[in-house]
Amino acid sequence: MALQPQPVFMFANQAGLDMLETTLVALQGITLEKIFDESGRKALCPDFAKLMQQGFACLPSGMCVSTIGRHVSYEQAVSWKVFSDCEVNNNNRIHCLAFLFANWSFL
Known part of the structure; x- marks a missing residue:
């Protein structure tokens, strides 16, 4: 059985970089599994x-963890699919998922 690639972060604005406590260069080394603990991943699953x-x-609302281990709470998050502009068999391919975290703060 082949291993599935882990989702990585590709881009963040300055607020996203601040929340994750990372740099744009280091961003691609971060996966969802690194910022969401078990309860965070379980909360994400029903909405997936x-x-x-x-x-x-x-x-x-929920919590995640910055790259240096600080807990971050947020009031709401919105996620949406981003499609690539190339078509494969008349269907747009999903390029990535985007996340917006509203009213976040360090605990």
Whole structure:
């Protein structure tokens, strides 16, 4: 069985870099598994099917962890699918998932 590639972060604005406590260069070394603990991943799972079907999902308040281990709380997160502009068999391919974390703060 082949291993599935782990999702990585490709871009963040300055607020995202501040929240993750990282740099744009180091950003691609971060995966969702590194910033969401077990409970965070479990909270994301029910909305993942909705995200894949509808193209977006509003996630409830929660917590994640910065790259240096500080806990971050957020009031809401929104995630949506970003499609590539090339077409394969008349279907756009998903290029990546985008996340927006609203009203986040360090604990």
